[in-house]
Amino acid sequence: MGKFDNKRIVLGVAGSIAAYKAVSLLRTLVEEGAEVSVVMTLAAKQFVTPLTFEVLSKRSVSTDLFSESETMPHLRLTESADLVLVAPATANTLAKSALGLADDLLSTMILAARCPLIFAPAMDGEMWDHPSVMEHTQVLRGRGVTVMEPEDGPLASGQVGRGRLPSEEAILNTVAACLSRQHDWAGQRVLVSAGPTREPIDAIRFITNGSSGKMGYAIAQAAAHRGAQVLLVSGPTNLPSPANCESTSVVTAEEMQQALEDKFSWATVLIMTAAVGDFRSRVVAPQKLKKDEWAGESLDLERTPDILASLSKQKTHQILVGFAAETENHVENGRKKLHQKTLDLVAVNHISGPDSAFGNDMNELTILTKAGEILHLDRAAKPLIAHRLLDVILPLALHRALDTPRISNLRSL
Numbered sequence: 001m002g003k004f005d006n007k008r009i010v011l012g013v014a015g016s017i018a019a020y021k022a023v024s025l026l027r028t029l030v031e032e033g034a035e036v037s038v039v040m041t042l043a044a045k046q047f048v049t050p051l052t053f054e055v056l057s058k059r060s061v062s063t064d065l066f067s068e069s070e071t072m073p074h075l076r077l078t079e080s081a082d083l084v085l086v087a088p089a090t091a092n093t094l095a096k097s098a099l100g101l102a103d104d105l106l107s108t109m110i111l112a113a114r115c116p117l118i119f120a121p122a123m124d125g126e127m128w129d130h131p132s133v134m135e136h137t138q139v140l141r142g143r144g145v146t147v148m149e150p151e152d153g154p155l156a157s158g159q160v161g162r163g164r165l166p167s168e169e170a171i172l173n174t175v176a177a178c179l180s181r182q183h184d185w186a187g188q189r190v191l192v193s194a195g196p197t198r199e200p201i202d203a204i205r206f207i208t209n210g211s212s213g214k215m216g217y218a219i220a221q222a223a224a225h226r227g228a229q230v231l232l233v234s235g236p237t238n239l240p241s242p243a244n245c246e247s248t249s250v251v252t253a254e255e256m257q258q259a260l261e262d263k264f265s266w267a268t269v270l271i272m273t274a275a276v277g278d279f280r281s282r283v284v285a286p287q288k289l290k291k292d293e294w295a296g297e298s299l300d301l302e303r304t305p306d307i308l309a310s311l312s313k314q315k316t317h318q319i320l321v322g323f324a325a326e327t328e329n330h331v332e333n334g335r336k337k338l339h340q341k342t343l344d345l346v347a348v349n350h351i352s353g354p355d356s357a358f359g360n361d362m363n364e365l366t367i368l369t370k371a372g373e374i375l376h377l378d379r380a381a382k383p384l385i386a387h388r389l390l391d392v393i394l395p396l397a398l399h400r401a402l403d404t405p406r407i408s409n410l411r412s413l
């Protein structure tokens with residue numbers, strides 16, 4: 001039994017000197033049972049001949065968008081693929097994919113692909129650090145694409161830096177993790193809240209916070225990729241709605257509460273990433289308040305509803321996941337929140353200093369479970385953190401399924 005039996009992988013090879021390492025990678029993938037189709041760019045052919053890949057994959061290698069034997073190779077290649085792996089991925093391939101450019105077979109196929117994508121970059125360290133490469137990497141990661149970190153070490157240029165193709169072991173582990181995550185959330189109904197809330201003071205002023213919504217959107221996107229039905233309830237953000245999720249926009253904490261309560265009985269898992277404002281103005285002026293109309297310099301505030309605590313009291317079968325934003329004593333404060341709101345799991349965001357989770361593309365989490373487990377997820381791009389968090393929540397959700405009233409099953413028999 002191979003690790004990748006019956007898996008269909010498209011291996012994209014771009015024009016980097018590291019293309020020779022794709023030969024060994026292909027060999028291992030095939031030895032592990034995968035059916036691999038190789039697509040090469042013209043530049044890649046300067047480094048390794050297609051024949052090498054053809055012999056090892058036992059399939060013809062595609063390089064030409066306008067092949068004489070086939071009209072739409074870019075569509076055929078990914079039609080039944082489980083995964084597209086681009087190794088090595090050059091700065092050019094990353095840029096084209098981020099921008100949606102499609103001027104050769106590999107880039108056109110990437111644009112047409114609906115299966116998960118992994119990029120294993122290889123380039124000179126100065127290129128990897130270039131703002132445009134960083135930007136394209138961020139764009140791709142923001143869309144849920146896995147862009148691996150290249151490794152540190154000696155580079156073809158003679159320099160030492162970060163830019164080496166990730167090791168074969170790291171690539172294979174990433175492929176294995178990606179394949180095992182496919183459809184593992186099928187059957188789950190996930191309610192995710194994200195972003196800040198906004199509490200009006202008058203017609204134009206409001207109280208809000210700096211939450212970007214990126215973590216919640218990444219979780220919604222990742223759960224949908226993994227087969228869950230997802231409803232995202234979001235406060236005001238600048239983010240596009242994630243693909244394959246139903247989205248509802250709200251503004252205030254009360255609206256968020258209403259939207260979540262409406263769907264709570266439907267959900268199997270609630271993930272409350274929203275930074276719900278804790279206070280709102282007791283009185284909201286319908287017009288813009290003139291400066292001289294302010295009664296003194298203080299606002300009369302009242303508490304907003306604690307949505308999570310109130311849903312927790314209505315819990316029947318749902319797994320409840322809360323987030324906590326803490327500057328210090330992460331474990332202690334997280335544990336308090338876990339008990340106060342009777343949660344199954346709490347994920348503590350670290351929000352102090354320049355690496356604060358707020359608005360950042362990266363995050364690290366300390367996770368505490370009801371069973372007393374503590375787990376630390378090291379700093380990584382939010383989409384990756386989202387997947388790791390879902391890995392931790394999934395066993396709880398599956399266990400819940402075993403514990404849920406069998407009566408309903410019996411009734412349906």
Ligand code: C5P
Nearest residue numbers: 272273274276305306307308322323324
């Ligand atoms: O109490 P605290 O704000 O630290 O708790 C954070 C968790 O509770 C988050 O999951 C947040 O979404 C949720 N929360 C809520 N309603 C509030 C405040 C926070 O549901 N009013």
